[in-house]
Amino acid sequence: MPFVTALRSSSVVWGAFPLFALTAFLVVEWSRFAEPGFGTAVAEATAFPVFVVAAVCSACAAWEGGRLRRGGVWFSAPVRGRLRILVNTLSPVLALGSTSFAIAFVFASSTLGAFPAARDLLPLASAAVVTVSYALLGFCVGCATPRLIGAPLMLIGVYVWMTVPASSDIMWIRHLSGMQITSSSVVDSVEVTAFTAPVVLSVSLALAFFPLMSGAERSLREAGTAVCCGVIGSLVAWSLVADWGPGAPTTPRAGATVCAESNPTICLPGEYSGEVPRLHRIAGDVLADLEAAGFDRPHTLALVSAESPVSPGTWRFAPHPEHDDEFLRATIAWSAIPDSPDCFAHDDGYVGSDEDIRVWLLLLTEDGGTPGATLPEDASTRRVLPVLELSREEQMEWFDATVGALGDCAPTPEPPGRSA
Amino acid sequence: MPIQYVNCSFGYSRRGAVLSSLDFTFPSGNTVLLGPNGAGKSTLLKIGSSALLPRKGSVRLGELDTRSRRDRGPYRRRVAWMPQNIDCVPGLRVVEQVAYAGWLKGLGKDAAAEKASWALAQVDLTHQADSRVSELSGGQLRRVGVARALVHDAEVLLLDEPTAGMDPRQRRVFHKVLGGLRGRIDIVLSTHDVADLETTYDSVVVMLGGRIHFRGDVSEFLEKAPPETPAGRVAEAAYHGVTEGASPCLS
Amino acid sequence: MSLWWTTRRWWLAGGALGLFLLSVELIGEYRATVPAFTPIGSATIKLMLFVPVPVCLALAYCAQRFPPSPESTAVRPVGVYDGFAVVVLGSLAVAGVALIDALGTSPLAWAAGRNLLFLIGLTMTVGAMAGSTVSGVACVGWLVLVTLVGYGNDLHPYPWTVVLRDATDPVAGIATGVVFALGVAATMGRHSPLPGYTGYTGWR
Numbered sequence: 001m002p003f004v005t006a007l008r009s010s011s012v013v014w015g016a017f018p019l020f021a022l023t024a025f026l027v028v029e030w031s032r033f034a035e036p037g038f039g040t041a042v043a044e045a046t047a048f049p050v051f052v053v054a055a056v057c058s059a060c061a062a063w064e065g066g067r068l069r070r071g072g073v074w075f076s077a078p079v080r081g082r083l084r085i086l087v088n089t090l091s092p093v094l095a096l097g098s099t100s101f102a103i104a105f106v107f108a109s110s111t112l113g114a115f116p117a118a119r120d121l122l123p124l125a126s127a128a129v130v131t132v133s134y135a136l137l138g139f140c141v142g143c144a145t146p147r148l149i150g151a152p153l154m155l156i157g158v159y160v161w162m163t164v165p166a167s168s169d170i171m172w173i174r175h176l177s178g179m180q181i182t183s184s185s186v187v188d189s190v191e192v193t194a195f196t197a198p199v200v201l202s203v204s205l206a207l208a209f210f211p212l213m214s215g216a217e218r219s220l221r222e223a224g225t226a227v228c229c230g231v232i233g234s235l236v237a238w239s240l241v242a243d244w245g246p247g248a249p250t251t252p253r254a255g256a257t258v259c260a261e262s263n264p265t266i267c268l269p270g271e272y273s274g275e276v277p278r279l280h281r282i283a284g285d286v287l288a289d290l291e292a293a294g295f296d297r298p299h300t301l302a303l304v305s306a307e308s309p310v311s312p313g314t315w316r317f318a319p320h321p322e323h324d325d326e327f328l329r330a331t332i333a334w335s336a337i338p339d340s341p342d343c344f345a346h347d348d349g350y351v352g353s354d355e356d357i358r359v360w361l362l363l364l365t366e367d368g369g370t371p372g373a374t375l376p377e378d379a380s381t382r383r384v385l386p387v388l389e390l391s392r393e394e395q396m397e398w399f400d401a402t403v404g405a406l407g408d409c410a411p412t413p414e415p416p417g418r419s420a
Numbered sequence: 421m422p423i424q425y426v427n428c429s430f431g432y433s434r435r436g437a438v439l440s441s442l443d444f445t446f447p448s449g450n451t452v453l454l455g456p457n458g459a460g461k462s463t464l465l466k467i468g469s470s471a472l473l474p475r476k477g478s479v480r481l482g483e484l485d486t487r488s489r490r491d492r493g494p495y496r497r498r499v500a501w502m503p504q505n506i507d508c509v510p511g512l513r514v515v516e517q518v519a520y521a522g523w524l525k526g527l528g529k530d531a532a533a534e535k536a537s538w539a540l541a542q543v544d545l546t547h548q549a550d551s552r553v554s555e556l557s558g559g560q561l562r563r564v565g566v567a568r569a570l571v572h573d574a575e576v577l578l579l580d581e582p583t584a585g586m587d588p589r590q591r592r593v594f595h596k597v598l599g600g601l602r603g604r605i606d607i608v609l610s611t612h613d614v615a616d617l618e619t620t621y622d623s624v625v626v627m628l629g630g631r632i633h634f635r636g637d638v639s640e641f642l643e644k645a646p647p648e649t650p651a652g653r654v655a656e657a658a659y660h661g662v663t664e665g666a667s668p669c670l671s
Numbered sequence: 672m673s674l675w676w677t678t679r680r681w682w683l684a685g686g687a688l689g690l691f692l693l694s695v696e697l698i699g700e701y702r703a704t705v706p707a708f709t710p711i712g713s714a715t716i717k718l719m720l721f722v723p724v725p726v727c728l729a730l731a732y733c734a735q736r737f738p739p740s741p742e743s744t745a746v747r748p749v750g751v752y753d754g755f756a757v758v759v760l761g762s763l764a765v766a767g768v769a770l771i772d773a774l775g776t777s778p779l780a781w782a783a784g785r786n787l788l789f790l791i792g793l794t795m796t797v798g799a800m801a802g803s804t805v806s807g808v809a810c811v812g813w814l815v816l817v818t819l820v821g822y823g824n825d826l827h828p829y830p831w832t833v834v835l836r837d838a839t840d841p842v843a844g845i846a847t848g849v850v851f852a853l854g855v856a857a858t859m860g861r862h863s864p865l866p867g868y869t870g871y872t873g874w875r
Contacts (some may be wrong), residue, residue, distance in 0.1 A: 022819065029708055051706065055815070059808065148732055152807035156724055159815050164718065167704035179706075471743040496746050503740040509678050510736075517738070520674045524745035529673060568741060 003091055010092040011063040011151075019056045019096065020103050023049045027104045031111040036321075037271045039116035040123075040184045045108035046101060047127035051162035051179050053100045054131040058138030059155035061093045065142025065213070066150050074143070074213075082213065090139060097131045114271075123180055126195035130178035133202035134158050140209040175241040175248055176201050182248040186256065186269035187305040194248035197240040204233020252305035259300070267302040268319075275321055279332075282325060286332040289365040294396040295336055306339070326367075326374070333361040343409035352412040357402050359384040360395070360415070386417035422446040422606055423468045423499070423576055427477035430467060438463045439630045441477070446576075446608050447635070449622035450598060453610040454659060459627040461610040462504050465578040468608070469501030481576065497526055500574035504581050504610075506565040508553040514564055515540060515549040521568035532571070539567035542597050544590065559585040566594065577607045584612075595620050614655035618642070626662050634662045675749060679733045681756055687729035688760060692767040694722040695783045696776055707822050714822045719779050720814060720834060723787040727794040727810040730760065734795065734858065735803030742862050754859035757795060761788050761851060781838035789833050789847040790814075792854030799857035 007013070026049040034041040068074065068089060074082075101124065109115055116124075138154040145153070165173045166181045174181055178198035184190050208230025211223045241248075259267040260276045264283060268275065283301060291297050300314040310316055317335035319328055337357060343350040359380045366374055375381045387395055398416050405412040428442040438460045446468075455461050466472045467479055470486040481498060484491040508517050515536050522532035522539075540546050543563040548556065556564065566582050583591050595616055598607060609621075617624070617638055624641040626634035634641065645657035676682075698718050707714035734753060742749050768784030771777050790810050798806030814834065821832035828835030833850075836843035 025708065026706065029712060030706075033712060048706075052815075052819075146732065147804045148735060148807050149728055151804075152724070152728060152811040155808060156721065156811035156814065159811075160721060163705040163818075164703040167702075167715075469744045471740065493746050496744050499744070501740065501744055505740075507738045507740055509738050511680075512678060516674065516677065520678055521738070521741040523674045524741050524747055524749065526746040532674065 001088055003095075006088060007092040007095065011060045012092040012096045015056045015060055016096055016099075019052065019100055022052055023100045023104050024107050026052065027107040028111055031108055034112055034183070035186060035271070036112050037114045038112065038186060039114045040120040040189065042105070042108045042112050042114050043116040043120045043122070043124045044180060044183055045112065046104040047123040047180060049100065049104055050127035050130060051159060051177075053097055053127075054134045054162060054178065055155050055159040057093050057097045057131055057135040058158045059151045060096060061090055061135040061138035062142030062145075062150035062154040063147055064089050064093065065139040066145070066147030069143050070147070086136075086139065086213065090135060093135050093139075094132065097128070097135065101128060101131075122192065122195050123190075126180075126199055127178065129199045130202045133199075133206040134178075136206040137202075137209050140206070140212040144212040171245055172238060172241045172243075174246070175244055176237055178202060180248075182250065184250070184253070186271050187253055187303060188250035188307075189253045191249045191251055193240050197237045200233055200240070201237035204230050204237070207233070250305070250307070252308045257302070257304055259302075264298055265300040267300060267304065269303060272303065272319070272321060275319060278325070279319060279328065282328050283332050285367070286329050286365045290333065290336055290361075293364045294392045298335075301332065301335060310339075329365055329367060330362055333365040334358055336361060338403055338407070340403070340406040341409060343406070347409065350409060352405055352410065354402070354406055354412070355380055356384050356412070356415050357399055360387055360399070363388060384415050387415045390417050421482050421575060422448050423578075423608075424480045425464075425467070425474075425477065426480060428467065428474045428479060429476040430463060430472065430474050437630060439467070439474070442631070444632050444635075446606065446625070447623040447637075448606050450602055450607045450620060451609070451623040451625055452614075452617065452621040453608055453625050453627065454612075454614070455610075455627035455633075456663065460630040461627055462580050464627065465501065465580050465608065465610060466503070468576075468578050469499055470496055471501065471503075497572070498575040499578065500525070500569040500572065500576070501578045502565045502569040502580055502582055506561045508561070508564065510554065511552065513550050513552060514545065514556070517553060517564060518567045518571050522571035525572035525574075527572055535571045536567070539570040542570055543567050544593050557585075559587060559590060562586060563590065563594075566597075570597075575605050577601070577605055577609075579607065579609045581610055581612070591615075614659060617655040626659070628663060672752075675752055678738075679736050679753070679756070681733055684726065684729045684733050684756075684760055685763075687726040688763060688767070691722050691726045691764070691783075691787060692771065695719065695768065695771055695780050698722060699777050700779055705818055707818060708820050709822045709826055710824050711826070714818065714826060716818050716835070717779060717782075719783045720786065720818070722783060723790045724811055724814070726760075726764075726787060727790050728807050730757070730791060731794050731798055731803045731806045731810075734798055745862065750859045750862045753861075754855045757791065757855050757858055761791060764788065779838070782836075785838060785844065785847050786834040788851045789843075792847070792850035792852070795854030796850070796857045799854075799861040 027045050030045050030048040031041075034045055068085070073085065105124075134154075138150070138158070141154060142150040144150075162177045162179050165177045166179055168174055175194060176198055180190070180194065182190050182194065208226050211226045253269070256269045257267050258270050258273050259265050260273070260280075262276075262280055264287065266276050266279050266283070268279075279301070287297055296313075298313050298315040300311075301317050302310060302314050303317060303319060304310065306316075315335035316339065317331050319331050323331065337354060340354075343352060359375070362375060363384060387398065390398075394416060398413065402412045422445050424445040425442045428439055428444075429437060430439045431437040442464075453461050453464070463472070467474055467486075470479070470492055473487060479486045481495055484495040484498075486492055486495055509520075512520070515533070518539055519532040519536035522535050523529060527535060537546070537549065540549055543566050545560065545563050545567060548560060553561065553564065562582060562585050566579065569577055569579060583594055586594065591613070598609070598620055601607060621638055623637050624634065625632060634644075641662070642654050642658050644661035645654045646661070649657040701718045702715050703718055704713050704715050706712065737749070764784055764787050768780040771780040777783075790813070793813060794806045794810045797809040801809075817828070817832040817835055821828050821835050823829055830836065830840075830842050833843045833846050
């Protein structure tokens, strides 16, 4: 059947417009929280509507399978093989999915102002394969059930499967639905397994249901093989994510950092390289204030992954192009605090905090006359202000003690110089 | 009592009319309804059964008018219809399909079961009573349709191509059934099979383009065939004579 | 009536209703966060939202199990019987959720019951107008739609969603009553030989 005829007579024409509109809206909505100018974010934004695209494609495929079943195609002794008939029947559905993702890509790319590199397309590739797999699964279910049951079952089944597990208390199930729950950042990339595990599961499920496609022709061996594929694939997919936590693990983004040699050297992801002059200007002021307070001047300020070790003399900071100058001053000031473990991960009742030394650093680098004039007048500020009256050595001693306590997950000392 | 169409018009869409201002009454007795595909035969029977209502005009059986909600029940009790496509409910046995049709026509449960068995016997399907419809051949399915029409004691039987797909022996059985009912009820039968015209039917109606093109008794119809037509081909030749205005060249 | 019951297989709808009540009991107040058009990009929905689906699908399946030709010329008012069956199913659902609510084991029982009645009405109305095959899609499509676009900027559901509203919401209650009644009426009238359109004048 020519493609145009298949398209005209398929269920796709009913679902196309709503799906395209929904996809566009979802991508624009997701992009509000995404990193502008970041190619990977474009790919992730494009892949975000997968839960709707896969659900609708699966339902349309189930409808088409039901039409073939009603028309008795499998029992009409066709010359063309099953796969050929399958491809011909599903070509409109695949066109629907492809067009949806193409629309999503256009909107994502234009909203975020970036174009992903080939290596950034993994989220999109995963979403595409998952969509095709669930469409195939839907087709097989549609071949075995009345359209009345198959199409709505696949629509709600795939939709619920892809959306609900993301907030489940069972951690491993969150990572198998095909919806990406952890986003990449300019310094961290989501592990490849987060994309391959849902693909393995969806493909194996589609293979498990394959015998349903051919009606009464299926043999026990074929059915057994299919079930084995499904079970083994599911176990493999589970094993890939079995010990994961609420979010998918990330790895430092390879080759992303570009360093501008200056004093200090400022290392940023390429997407933020336009911020170097501003950061250099602000860092000059802030680091001078910190030097005066007793800190050793760092030779490098770096925005890198938390998992990437930094050399001595390199301070880790977290600027963002949307931060104003005041916030960037704070960010640079706080980079003086060394890395420390997540004490709350081990002890819910941990009674330590870096809040006081953060306020102290802000007070040291304040761009104003009276100390505390630019800070909110709250308990933290009132608690830390008396520290400024101590000698430089006493202040640094308290800072070092606090940092040490944070490193050991021990209770942090009270700010000295507080009135009783 | 025959079915009467009064200024009847009908179309499935706004684009075209299938029946246009038709004033016609079916003759009493056994009537065969002939005509090319798309002439409107099935639509005429459907409207006659009250499955469809005419867009304009009315369909009557005596004082009963299908447009009246109050008349529709009694009308349907007296008219039975076998459609061209036999639609059955999956999963039910053959006897259940026929009994259900009888129950729909107002028979009680036990009466419907009894009449279903009788109707299946009439069409020689007793041995398939407990089979599922998916196990039946096309011809057997048509016989189920005939049985559904026979199950309740209608005064008028409207049968749409009942013998399509039947083998010659089954067609003989079917014509025997019709013969048994002759004189007791009015039968209108749409068919493309013109064999045994003289022995089975009293009247012939030919439809063309939604209109009644010919109406008369069988002998009047057969006179339309050219004189030199060989025996056995007379009905066919008469049909050509009526529909095309000229006899086909016969060798 | 037993022939009508056998043809329709209403016991399937009854079984689905049992499954519904069991699900109401077991799922309780479990919630999940799903993507939605809200200021935070997601919304928290109750999983109870989806438990009416099997009942609606079963009902649509039962309702389409009829031979069109005999029923379109039937003497017995089978459409009325079907409508009555839908009312009985709805009543059993209400009784079931009332019992669960009385037991105090599921605080969302009444909301689930109301949602079931609404979706039954929607399913049967769409089924009578566009065919049973589409009715199931309409039912689940509505659920997908409301989870995506049913929440306002304050993360509260819009009144038109009905199924997302609290059990005591009067507007949702009235809407449910109207839609359910519409569904029953549509079911009763689906064998009526009314013209599919009006206005044809018979002119060639």
